[in-house]
Amino acid sequence: MSDKDLCQKWLDLSDNELDTSTINDVLGAITDDLWVVAAVADRVIDDPSLLHDLLGIALKRSQGTVERLQNSLAFQDSQESAFGGQGSSSVHVDDDMVSYFRENSSDARICVLRSVLLDRKDRVETFMEMSPANVAAHGESEAPTERDDDPWIDAADAETDQQPQRAPPLSLSSFLSQSLVDSACLLATRESFGPLQILFKRYGSSIWPHRLTILAFIPTHLSPLYYQEVLPKFDLSQDEEYRSPVQAWRTELDWTENPSVQVALSTAGYDAPQSRFSTHSADEARQPMSSQELASWYRQRIQTILGSTGMVDVALSMVQHAASQGIPELDELGEELSLLFRLVYDAQAAAEDGPEDDWTLEQWKSMDSLAVIHAMLALSTPQTVVADIRKFVSPYLFVLESRAERAGDPNPNLSLQLLNDFILGAPLGIVARIFEDSKPTLPLRHRLISDNEDMARLALACLYGSNSVDEWHIMGQIFECLPDWTGASGDEDFEDAVEMTITSLGTYVTPTTARPKCTPSDLYLFFRPLPLPPLSRALDILDVHLESGEILSRWDTPAPLRWFLQSGNDKNSQRARAVRMARRPGTNHALHGQSDWEWLLEDMLKLCRTNDSGLRGAFGLLSQAEILSIFLSGLLSTGQLDIAKSLLRSKKSTLSLDDRVVEEICLTSSREFYDNASSGNCNFGDMKLAYDCLSIPVRSETVIREQEFIEATSRIASFNVETRPGIPLSPIEVRLTKDRLSLVSRVLSSNNDAYKYKEVILELVDKLGFRGHAVPHVKALAMIADTALQVEDFAQAFETSETMIDTVSHLCSSPDISQAELNDAKEVCWVSCFQLGRQPEFPDVEKKLRLLGHALEFCPADRLPEILMVWRRLEKDDIAQRLEGGTKAGGGRQHGFTVTSAQNRTRQPGAIVPSLASRLQNIHLPASPLVMADSAAIADTFSRVASKFPFSKSRPQARPNQFEGDSQGQSRGEDVGWPSLDREEVSAQATKALQRGIGWLIGADE
Template sequence: MASSSTSPDEYRAWLDLNDNELTTANVHDYLSGLHDDLWVAAACHDRVVDDVDVQQALLDIGLERTASAFQRFKSAISKPEGEVIDNTAGIGKEDDVRVAYFRDLPVDARLCRLHSLLLGRLERLQTYKDMCNEMPEQEVEDGNETDEGWDDDPWGEESSNQPKQVKRATLPIPLPVFLITPMPQSACGLALQELYAPLRVVLNRHGADLWDARFNIYESFPTQANPLDYAEYLPSIDSDTDQELVPAWSDVKPAMDSHLAVAFEAATKALDIVEDSLSTPRLGPLTSEQLSEWYTSRVQAVLETTGILDYALGIVQHGASQGVPGLDILGEDLTLLTRLVYDAPGGDDDKEEWTLERWNAMDPTTVVAAYTAHSTPESLPHDLIYLVMPYLYVVEARAERSGHPNPSLHTELLYDFILKAPLQSVAAIFEASKPTLPSSQRVIKNDEDMARLALACLYGSSSSLNEWPTMSRIYECLPSWDTSKLADYNADLADTTIDSLGDFVTPSISRPSASPSDLMVFFNPLPLSALSHALDILDVHLEGGEILARWDVPAPFGWFLQSKNDIKAQRARANQMARRSGASDDDMDGIEGWEWLLEDMIKLAGSGGPELRGAFGLISAEEIVQIFFSGLLSVGRFDLAKTMLRDNRHLAGLRRESVEELCLSCSREFYDNAASGNYKVGDMKLAYECLDVPFPSDRIVREKEFIEATSKLSSFNVQSHPGQPITPIEIRLTKDKLSLVSHLLASNSDAYNLVELVLELVRMLGFRGDVVAEVKALAMIADAALQAGDFDKAYQTSERMVAAVQALREKHDEGASAACEVCWVACFQLARHPEYEATEQKLQLFGHALELCPAEKLHDVLNAWTKLEAQDIEDRKVRMEERAKSGKVIPRKRSARAPAGGEGLRAQLANFQMHLPGTPMLLSTPDAAALASKTFKSVAANFNFGSRGRESASSVDGGSERSRSRIAGDDVAAQANRVFSKGIGWLIGADDE
C-alpha cells in the first residue's frame, strides 16, 4: 500500500520518465521512494527497455516488492506439520481455500501473480543474455568505423595493418520484443533468421513451452538454407516405439517453486483471469508415417521455392539416417536427378526447369537420353559408366522390389541406347569396351554382345556414305575368336543370315529403312561360331566400302547386302567406279593412279573364296579389266590406254577383239552424246580419237569414216527440222543413211556440183563398195541438178549413172535390178522435162530408159520417145524448108529415130512383145496406146520432182509457143511433169522414215 508520505508528483515523475532515460541508478532513485508495492511491481512489469542492465534492475525491484505477499500466501497455505498443500491441478477442496484466500486479499493476489510474471520475465532475460553470448564474433577495425572521405589517405595502408577489435554480433531481436513475444513465435523468428545457436539456447531453456510448436519452428527454417546447418533440430524416429523421438529439451521448464505455481493459479482464478491459463494440453509424438509425410512435404517445399536439389537431397538423407521410413525412393530419385542436373554435361537447349514431377514423368529411355543429351563422343563412355549405369541399376532394383525381376534390364536399356546412337558415339563406346580392358572399366562387358551390336549398328547405318573410318574404328575394337577350337563352327548360318538381311534392308512402302534395332533381331540368335564368320564378312564389306569411298563412289552399307547376289548391281557400281574416279581425282593424271584403281577393282572382284566374296564378287576378273578399260576410255585418257595395253599385265591379257569392241562402244557413246558433228572438237573429237587406241580393222575404219561423214554433213548445215541442225545421234538413228544425202542436196542448192564429194560421203556413211547406193546417190544428184535447172550437169550425172548400171548388169550383180529401176526413172525424168531442149540428149536418155526399164513400162517410155521423135522430125522439116528457101545446101544428118542403144531398144521391144503373145502389132493399135498411156500415168504418179527448179514451160513468160501447145495438149506429159517435179526419193527409200 502507498504511504501517506508519497506525493502524487513522485508517481508522476516516474510516469513522465522515458524508457531511454532510464539507468540503473535512476531506477532505484525513482522507485525506492515509492511505498505502494503493488504500484511499483506493476510499474516494473509494465516497463520493457532495450538495456539489459536497466531491465535487470527493474525486475529485481519488482520481485523485491512482491516477495512479502508471496511469503504470506506461502505461510497461509502450509499445513501445521509444515507440509505444503500440493494441488497444482487446480481441482479439489484445497483449491477453494487458496482461491478464497486471494479473494479476501485481492492486493496480495495481484502481488503474487506479478511475482510469478516477473520471475518468468527474469528467466527470459537470462535466456536473452545467453543468446547474445552465442552470437558469432566478428572483427571490427579499431577507431576507423566513422572515417569517411579518405580514399587517398597515404596512411591508409599503414592503418590497415593495425590490430582489429573482435566483438560479438548483435542479436537481431530487440530485448523488449523477445520479453513480450510468445516463446514459440520467438523461436520461429530465430529459425527464420537462421540463428541456430540462439535457437538452441531457447530450446534448452524453454523446451516444454516449444514442444507443441516444434513443427512450426522446423518449417520456419528457410528453404534456401543448407539443411546441414539445421539438421540437428529435425525430428527422428525412436526405434523402440516406431514414433517420433522425444528430445531431451522437450521437458525443460524454468525452475519455479511449487508454491509459486500454486499462487499463480489461485491468484489467476481469484482475479477471474483466464487468458494466461497454463492448462494447455501437451501434444504427443508423431507416427513414422506422419514423419515420412512431413519430410516429403518439406522436400517439395524446398524444390518448389528454390529448386536446389542438393538441399532437398540433404533433407531426405538426414531423415533416412534418423530412421524415418519411406524415403528410399525419394532419395534415389533426388540423387539421380541431382546427377542429371549437376554432373551431366549441360547445354543451352533445355529451357524447361528440371523438377521432381518432370523426372517422375520420364521413362527410362528418356532419362538415358537426357543424361547423354550433351555428351560428346569423348565424354560419352564416362557419362555412361558414372551416370547412366547407376540409374539403370536402380531401375532394375525397383523392378525386382516390385515383384517383376529382370536381371538383364539394365543391359537391354543400355543396348537400346547404343543401337540408336550415331556412329561417332558408338565408336567411342566400343573403344571403351575393348576386350583388353578390365571388366569394371568396360561399357559393354560381353564380347558376343559387342559383336551383335556392331553388326546391327553397321549394317543398320544404311544412309551413311562417308563414315567408313568410324566404322573401321568400331570393327577394330571387336573381339577375335579362334574358330579352329570351336566344335560347332557353322559358316552357313551366318551366310543365311546375311542373305536374309539383303531382302530385309531393301526399302519398301511399309518400311522405308531398317534401323539397327530391327537388325538386332537377326543377330541375337547367332552362336559364337556364326558371329565369328559374320564378322569376317563384315570385314570384307568394310574393306569394299573404304575402297569405293576412296574412289568417290561410296555405297551405303545396305548395298553390300542387297547386291550380294545381284550381278547387275555389282556391274553398275563397277562401271561407276571406273568412270567417276579418274574424271574427278587430281591423282589420276599419271599412270600410277589408274593402276592403283585397277588393283582395287580386282581386289573387290573377290579374293577370299566364294564364302567371302567382295563387292564385285560375281564379276570375273576379265570383265573387271574390261570395265576398267572402258572407264579409262570414257574419260578420254587414250594415251594412258595405249600405254597400259602394252605395259600393264592385266590389260595386256585382253583379247584384241575385246579391245576393239570396247573402243567402238566407247566411241559410239561419245558420238551419241555429242552436241556437234565436228570431229575436231568436243565429244566428237573424243569419239574419233578413241578409235586410234585399238589396232586398225575394217570395223574401226568404217566407224571412223562414219564419224568423218557426220562431220561433213554438219559442215553442210543439214537440218533435221527447220532452223535446227541435225545432231549426231539423229544421224546414227536414221534408218536409211542415203536419205541424209537427199537432205544435204535439198539444204544446199549447189551441192550437186560436188559429185565426188557426195559420192565419197555415201561411201563413208557405210556404203563403200555398194554400187547400188552410188547409183541412187547419182540419181539424187541428177535430180538436184534438174531442180536447179542445170540440165548439162543432170545429163552428165545420168550418163555416169547409166555406165555404172551397165557395169553391174555385165557382172550379173544381184543389185543390178534395183540399180536399173533407179536409173531408168532418172533418165526418163530428165528426158521428159519440158524445159530441157537438147533433143539429141533427151533421145539418148529415152534410149537408156527403154533399155533399162522393165517390160511393163516400155509402152510408157516408148510413147514419150515416139512423140519426141515425131516432134523432132517436124522440126527438121521446118528447118529444111527454111533453108531450101534460102538456097543453102542442107547436109545429110543421122536420123534421130535410131538413138544410141538401138540394139537394147530392139531387145526391149522384142521382150515387150514376148510378154504379149498373139498381139505382134499391139503398139500400133489404139488399145495398145491407151494401155501404154494408163501404165505410164501409174508409174509417173510415183515420181517425185522438187519444186525449187525453174518454172514449167507453161508458166514462163516468153516461152516458145510450141512448148506451150505441147504441154497444154498433152495430159500425160503434164501429169508426168507434176509428179516428176517432186524428185525420185521414193526409189531410194527417202520416204521410209
C-alpha cells in the same frame, strides 16, 4: 515532486530520452505500484538492455503485492515444476479468488500486468540471445559435421560451411508484439536458422506444435545442412519423432502465471492482453510423429524441393539427413536421388548449357533402364566412355541387381544384358573403345566384356548392322580386339552346317517388307545361338569383308558391311559395284598416272580371287576376264585412252584381253561418248573421245564403219544443221534418225551452197553407212539436182543428173542388185530427169530433150504418155525457134527436126532424136486404158516418187512466174510446169496425142 507531476514527467519522456538513471529517478519516486507497473507495460522500446532494466523495475514493484496475495488467499498451489509443463487436463476455479479479484481490482490488474511483463522479459532475453554474437557462440558447439556412417557420403558434395550469422530480421518491438509462431515463420523465411533454433529451445512448448508450418516457410533451394538442427529427428528407442527438451528462462512459473490464477482472473474479467496459451490452429501436430509419418514428411519435402526448384543435390542432401537420423523407408528414394544426382551433376555436367533436360524424379522413375544408361553416357566420348561406364553405369547396374534381389527376383545377367543393349546401339567409335578395354589379353576382372564368344557376337552384330561406309579404321580396331580361334573346326557335316549358316545370314540381312532394316539388335539375336565353329568362321569372313570394304572405300565406291553378305550370291550386284569402282576412281586417292590405274586393276583382281581359306572376295562371282573387261570399260569412260593403249600393248601388263572383246568394249565406250556429246565436232570434247576410242582396237569393218559415222556426224555439224531455230542438231539425234538420207536433205536445205559440193555430199552418204549401196547414191544425187534446180543452177542440176543417169545405167547391167532396188533407183532417176527436163526456165532445149529421153527410158510404161506430151511440146517449140532463127539469117536454114520424115531431118552431130527414136522402137505402148490415162493418176505417180526426196521447205524457190499459165504470154504449146496443169488439160492433150499416133516420133511421115 508529487506523484502526479512525476507521472506526467514520465509520460512526457520520449523513448530516446530514456536511460537507466532517468528511469530510476522518475519511476523510483512514484509511490503508486499499480501506476508504475502499468506505465512499464504500456511502453515498449527497441533497446533490449534498457527494456530489460525497465521490466526489472516493474516486476520488483509488483513483487510485494503478489507475495501478499499468495499468503492471504486460501489457494492450494499446484504449480508445475518447469515452465512449459502441460498441467492437468482441467483447471479448478476458486470462487473465493474470483470474488477477491472482483472486489480488489487494483490487485487483479497488478497480477495480470505482472504475468505480461514476465513473458515480455523472457522474450527480451531471448531476443538478446538471438544477437549475432550469441548465435555464433552457440553455433560453435553445435556446428553440423559430416557423419562417417553416412551411406550417401559419396553421392553429393557435402556442404559443411554454415551461413554467415546475421541480426534477426525483425525489431524487438515486432518480436514482442506478434505471436511466437509468426516470428518463427519469419525467421524461417529469412533463413535465420540460428535465431530460429534458439526460439525452439526457449519456447518449444509454444511453437513445437507448429513446427511443420514453420518448416514449410524455409526456402526449398537451401541445403538442409543449413537448418538440420530444426528438422524433425527420429527417436529410435521410442520409434517416433524425437522432441528436444525445452530450456525455459525460468524453471518455475510465477504465482500469477499459474493456470488457476489465470482462470480466476479471466473469470473475474481481467484477461491478459497477450497470452502464450492461445488456441492451436488446425495444422498443429502436438504429438510426435511416428516413423512412417516422419518418412512421409521427408518424402513430401523432397518432392516439394524437386517440384519447385529441380535441385537434385538439395533433395539428395535432405534424404541423406533423413538417413543419418535413422528414418526408415527412404533407402530406395536415396538410391534414386543418388543416381539422378550422378546423371545431372556428373554425367551431364560437361554440357555447355547444363543438363540436356530438366530432370524430375517422376521422369527418372518412368525411364527404362536402357534409356537411363543412354542418358548417363549421352556426353561420353571414345576417350571417356570406359571411365563413365565404371563411374556412372556400373553403380546403376549394381542398384538394379540389388533391387531385383530384394524383390525376390534375382537376375545375375541383368547388368550384362543392359550393357550389351547399349553397345548394340552405340556409335562404332564408342564400341571400339569398349572392346579395347575388353581384350582377351587383359585380366578378367579388368574387362568390361568378359565372355569371348559374347564379344564376337557383339562385334559381328555391330559391324554388319552398321550403315557406316567411312569408318574402316575403327572397324579394323574392333576386329583386332576379338579373340583368335585359329583351328576351331568340326567334322565335315558340321562344316557344311557352318556354310549354310553363313548363307542364311546373307538372306537374313536382306531387307524385307516386314523388316526394312536389319539392326544390330536383330543380328545379335541371329548370332546368339551360334556355337564356336560358326562364330570362328564368321570372323574369318568378317576379316575378308573388312579388307574388301577398305579397298572399295579407297576407290570411292564404299558399301556397308552388310552388302558383302547380301551380294555373296548375287552376281549382278557384284558386277554393278565393280562397274562403279572402275568408273568412279575415288576422290580419296586421285588417279594421276598409269601406275595408279595399275593399282586399281590389281585391287579389282584381288577382290575377285579366293584366299587361302577358300573365302571369296567382294567380286568372287566374277571371272578375271569379266573384271578386266569392266576395268577397261571404266578406264575408257574416264578418257584415259593413252593409258588404255599402253596397258593393252604392254607385255608385262595384267590387262590382256581377246581382240574381239577389246573391239566390243571400245565400240561401246565410243558410242557412250558419242551419245553424251553436246557437239558433233570430232576435234574436241566427248566426240573426239568417241573417235579416239576406235583407234585402240584392231581395225575391222565394224570399227571403220563406226569411225566413218562419227566423221559424217562431224561433217553434218560443220554445215550448222539445226534441230530447231538456234539449237544445233545433237549427235544423239543423228544416231536416232531412222532415215539417215534425210540428214543429207537437211544438210542441203540448211546451206545454200552445199549442193555445189557433190563429192562431199556423196562421201557423207558413204560415211552415213551407205558405202557400197548405189540406190542411196542415186537418191542423194536426185536431192542435189533438185536443190540446184530450185536455186536455178541448171548447169549443176544437169551435171548431177548426168551422173545419176550413168549410175542407174550401170545398175541396170549389174547382176548384184535386186529388182526392187533397181526399180527404186529408176523411179528416182526418171522423176528427177523429168523435173529438170520440163522446167521452162532451163534454156538449153537439147539438154532438156536428153533428160526427157532418159525419163522415157527409165519410167514405167504407164507413165510414157505424160512424158511424151511434154517432149512433143518441147520439140515443136524448138523447131519453131530454129525456123525463126533461120529466116532472120536469110539462108532459110533449118535447125533441128523437120515435121515430114525422119529421113529428111538434118541435125547437128550429137542430136538426141535419132538415139531416142532407136530406143522408142522397142517401147511397147499399152492399149486404150493407157491412152485414156487420167491426169489424177499421173499426179499421184509423181507425188509418190517425189515423196522419196525429203526436201526442206526452207530451200530457195523458183521465180514467182516460173509456173504461170498462158496468161503470162507464153506460146500456146509451151510447157508451163506440171503443178500448173489442171486435170482436164492433161487428160485432153494426152488423149489427142496418142489418138494421132506416135509414128512421127520414130521417123515416120506424119
